[in-house]
Amino acid sequence: MAEVILKNIKKVYPHQDGKKKKKKGAEERRSNLTVTDEGVLAVHDFNLSIKDKEFIVLVGPSGCGKSTTLRMVAGLEEISGGELYIDGTLVNDVAPKDRDIAMVFQNYALYPHMTVAENMAFPLKLRKVPKEEIAQRVAQAANILGITEYLDRKPKALSGGQRQRVAIGRAIVREPKVLLMDEPLSNLDAKLRNQMRAELLQLRQRIDTTFIYVTHDQTEAMTLGDRIVIMKDGLIQQIGTPQEVFNHPANLFVAGFIGMPQMNFYNAELVQEDGRYAVVLDRAKVFLSDEKQTKLKKNGVRPGSVTLGVRPEHLLLTGDPNAMVCGTVNVSEMMGSAVHLHISACGTDTIIIVPTAELENANNYAIGSEVSFTFSGATAHLFDRETGLNLEA
Incomplete structure (x- = not known):
């Protein structure tokens, strides 16, 4: 048996000059590192x-x-x-x-x-x-x-x-x-x-x-x-x-780290209608899945501004601009089995993966063309705007 257990493991690299900070216990950030009076906190x-x-x-x-x-x-x-x-x-x-x-x-x-x-x-x-x-x-x-x-x-x-x-x-x-x-x-x-x-x-x-x-x-x-x-x-x-x-x-x-290409993020609004949660982005109002409804209610999540995340493979192109999210194609990347569309929408760069088998005409997504898309309530991820934590967790 070779079980490995790490309990409260910490690694500090001491200051090279041997000097401690004036305020003991104080911390500061340098790039992605935490610096304490002990030294640089690596783990x-x-x-x-x-x-x-x-x-x-x-x-x-x-x-x-x-x-x-x-x-x-x-x-x-x-x-x-x-x-x-x-x-x-x-x-x-x-x-x-x-x-x-x-x-x-x-x-x-x-x-x-x-x-x-x-x-x-x-x-x-x-x-x-x-x-x-x-x-x-x-x-x-x-x-x-x-x-x-x-x-x-x-x-x-x-x-x-x-x-x-x-x-x-x-x-x-x-x-x-x-x-x-x-x-x-x-x-x-x-x-x-x-x-x-x-x-x-x-x-x-x-x-x-x-x-x-x-x-x-x-x-x-x-x-x-x-x-x-x-x-x-x-x-x-x-x-x-x-x-x-x-x-x-x-x-x-x-x-953002797991998934390639990375998840798309938007500033959106979480609303409640008749006791059910929906997320509003541009002209789209999407009601969340039953599973997500249950988790949000259990956590007591209140309506308000949220960060919405949707993976590129979960965004769906649609022909109804009056009820969906609208954007402009900036780049179209042919990847063989799929096309990666880079779209300016809601003030951010959005990536949509479209299987080539579903493309009727690639010219429909030429640079500068207008497109509209939506997503399902089962594929939407909601994060707290301040802390970045998943509201379903």
Whole structure:
């Protein structure tokens, strides 16, 4: 069993000049970082319980603290506060080599003078594993990753994807309790990333270990993770399955970060008629679904100004401008199976995804043309204008 528990984990980088702030306990913001008298707060109040054999993905923009969190689990960064448990054991002060974890880095970190087989065998030799067992484990890992034919080659003779497989193989031969991956696919081209994502999904079915994976790519997060941990400015914004965070984002940041293209946002009005909620945008008045009605009533949400979010694939072009939202086409992007229309509407840029199969004539959406669209009450997301929190949560 390899359960990983992080309780109130915090990481502070002390001020380099050693000087503290005049007002003790005061905080200030610098860009996306919180600065206290202790130092720069990179990760704050991080709480997460990872089940045995679960695939967890930490995702967020650059500087959000995801890699720092991973390095604290690995023991490469000192934990400033909180408790880290691996397999029921407190490991805050345990050396990295004694945590029974393995890590795959972004830049592969292979030894150029060693062959593939020697690179994969190296961590086992350090542990003085018998030669016969080393050969068996290396052969098994190479077979799983499809690199058996490259065992006698050196890293310089391999492609980027093959080198990444070797780096993963070197990690899994150790049979670690926890396998950590820090943006392992970011150096690969788009086609190879897609291929490697599929291979990682197959890999996790074949080895018994817990995965903690870090990426800034929300597509990787959605396709790989059993659960996703979305981070911003060192804080967890939401934890959930890919479907949960996509369908029920906790706040504006999550709603805008998850989904490609990102969700459209508007300043709208929430109204009530005969006890039912409706959202008003331009000429459109859309009554919300029964599920959303129930949640809003339970939370005691009052009518007023809200931020409305609708995903590009949920906006529907229509021919009735008198009861819908109107706009002007600025850009029309042909993406093969769909056209992405960029429309100026309600004072903001709106993206609508239109399947090419539904297009009667692409010229109808030429630049400068007027269009109207609407949305259903089941696909509308409502957020508090001040806090950015989802009003249904």
